[in-house]
Amino acid sequence: MTGILLELDLTRGVVETPPASPLAAFRARHLPTVRELVSGLRKAAGDEHVVGLVAHVGGPPMSLAQVQELRAAVAGFRASGKRAVAWTESFGEVGGGTVPYYLATAFDEVWVQPSGELGITGVSVQATFVRGALDKAGVIPQFGKRREYKTAVDTFTEKEMTGPAREMAARLAESAYEQIVAGIAEGRELSVEQVRELVDRAPLGAEAGREAGLVDRLGYRSDVYDELEKRYGETTALLVERYHRRGPRTVHEALDQLPWPPKPAVAVIRISGGIVVGRNSGGGPLGGPRTGSDTITAALRAVAADEKVKAVVLRIDSPGGSYVASDAIRHEVLRLRSTGKPVIASMSSVAASGGYFVAMPADVIVAQPGTITGSIGVLSGKGVVRDALGRIGITQQAVSEGENARMYSAQEEFSPAQWERLEETLDRIYADFVAKAADDRSLPVDQLESLARGRVWTGADAHGRGLVDELGGFEHALQLACSRAGLDRDEVGIVTAPSRSFLDRLRPPTSTEDLAVRAQPLTVDGLATSLYAALGLPATGVLSMPLNWRVG
Structure with a gap:
């Protein structure tokens, strides 16, 4: 042939x-x-x-x-x-x-x-700001954050980079440029100085x-x-x-692919897109995936109980999302580790904020030098669209019981008391994030706090600061999982969890665990949410990183 x-x-x-x-x-x-x-x-x-x-x-x-x-x-x-x-x-x-x-x-x-x-x-890090457009549309952005580097809210509250945002962006660009120049120099057998000079030309x-x-x-x-x-x-x-x-x-290849005798397996669980409460779903008719905590926690429990699965790789490509969903996943990762099965987190393009939250309890965190990670911080708030809707003739009225029943209504600004409650929530979640990160990474809280504050790092910088253990890709993470489980990489089976055949999806669920691993249907959450999306306002989820960073 x-x-x-x-x-x-x-x-x-x-x-x-x-x-x-x-x-x-x-x-x-x-x-x-x-x-x-x-x-x-x-x-x-x-x-x-x-x-x-x-x-x-x-x-x-x-x-x-x-x-x-x-x-x-x-x-x-x-x-x-x-x-x-x-x-x-x-x-x-x-x-x-x-x-x-x-x-x-x-x-x-x-x-x-x-x-x-x-x-x-060369390399440029760009950020987009829509505050001017929101002002013209009549949308009032009301957001709080912890801390100064949590720049996702700056997209809606600022018209240009703040000092901390510029500092962070400068280091992201510098780190990415260092990696690219070093790679080109090695590949072309040139000096770093020669490559920098050629780039400038x-x-x-x-x-x-x-x-x-x-x-x-x-x-x-x-x-x-x-x-x-x-x-x-x-x-x-x-x-x-x-x-x-x-x-x-x-x-030989055909025999190697037979399901019998069963091989020891490494399970791969993917966490992609925004992290939400519930089941995995598409983000919209044209959108990418969302990871549901119900789906991932059920998958983690399933692989923990599966005797054939000897180790797990969490493949993460997520900018974060819901705090409670991320915390539920972290809890199950720790329970899985308690069974003695090694868990390796493999970071793809981005594993930040909630994406970092679900990675940090793993035995080993592996990231590429160019992975975007960290963003240990929190944000929350809303965009008040009352005036924007009024300009096109839409009004809403409500009758409520409870002082704060309309606290997160897009029709009303926060009252001073409500803003104080929001600030207390931000403090509580941020303190919990930092404490759990410090515990998972075996770092003093004060040291972890200095690395947190909402700051985004490249994988190379995160590795140098103890937020990431090793640099490499999925294959390196898989090798680590096999090594820690005492397996031969060439003799192990790779399974994806959760996994459901087409026929499995057609039959009715038999339990809540069975229901959890099924795709969630698309829903429409109402006029205000649709308008938020149209104006570029963030989806619900306090553990999110800036979605509009562009490195290139």
């Missing part, structure tokens, strides 16, 4: 987890997941039929952490002695090529179209990039594939994710 030339097409984008909502899932049906690509490259490294790898770089932006996950996978593939080639039409035509180029430098060769350029112009034309040692060859797609044909002869091209998904090709 002919050899297999693996193709990694990143121009379509990648996803961490397939979307939960049906329409979004249909639109993303052909997009590979990061885990598929990483697993596929790991499998291909040991497959004698795979002769090489060619990647088309570009397309929708990927997070720095996702790029680092793929860089490590490409390095593992190359370590087997097989070559990897990256090509692109252009690393950005008007900038925006820094992170894609950083990914490309993990390959043996980098090709650029002769008319392309290297828009490796960018954007560069393709020929200038080749002369500077940033690019190996200039050519079009046909030139790249002609060169690969000369190198490998006749091959069969196959996308990495299709290679990963295809069935067994030998008797």
Whole structure:
């Protein structure tokens, strides 16, 4: 048979987890997941039929952490002695090529179209502020936060960065830039100083990039594939994710996939999107996933009781959300650990605020250097839309009993007494967050407090401060889980929890635990909530980080 030339097409984008909502899932049906690509490259490294790898770089932006996950996978593939080639039409035509180029430098060769350029112009952290728009719309933002770095509320209460916000953003940009420059320098065998100088000269034309040692060859797609044909002869091209998904090709592979005899297993539990009370659901007809505490806690109890499951990896890609939902998940993580099964938290692009809350009780926290994490803080409040609705002729009236029955009504400002109650709530939750983080991370409360205050860190900085234990991706977390459970990584089964077949979803639930692992139907929460979303106001959930940070 002919050899297999693996193709990694990143121009379509990648996803961490397939979307939960049906329409979004249909639109993303052909997009590979990061885990598929990483697993596929790991499998291909040991497959004698795979002769090489060619990647088309570009397309929708990927997070720095996702790029680092793929860089490590490409390095593992190359370590087997097989070559990897990256090509692109252009690393950005008007900038925006820094992170894609950083990914490309993990390959043996980098090709650029002769008319392309290297828009490796550096790193920027941007924040968006909607206070002016809210003022014009007649929305009154009333939010409290703990502490000064909890900048999610600044989006709605400020018109520009505060001093602490600017300080935090500057360090995020600096840390990301340090990682990218170091990776490019290593991949291209240049000094850090040379890379910084070239970045400051960018954007560069393709020929200038080749002369500077940033690019190996200039050519079009046909030139790249002609060169690969000369190198490998006749091959069969196959996308990495299709290679990963295809069935067994030998008797040995078929026997290896049989469910009997049962293998010891590592369970993977995914926490993606906003963390909410209840069951997992899509965030809307077009939205990404939301993680429900009922679903995750039921999954944690199930794997604790499953004798085949010897260890658990929590894969977290979440900016946080509900305090009580996050606390419920943390409690079950601790109960799972009490059974003696190791729990490894693997952070993806972001695991901050509530996302950090559910990670911190794990035996080991693993993050990429570019992961966004921390944000140990709290926020709460509301946007008063009474005047905004009045401008379009909508009014609401209510009859209430109880002094604070309408405390969180979007029709009324907080009274002084109600604002005092809000402040007390913020203090209580913040103190609880800090105390539990200090206990989970075995740090003095005073030291943890200095790292908290709502501040967001890169994974590299969090690692240096004890908020993260080790740097690496999902595969590294999986290796740790196997090692701590005394398992051979190549002999272990990987199961996803919760897992339900299509037929299981059709039958009626038999218990509350059974009900918890089923997808929650979409709901409409009312006119005020819809207007909040339209104006960009936050969903309910006091453990959230800024959703509008952009690093790139």
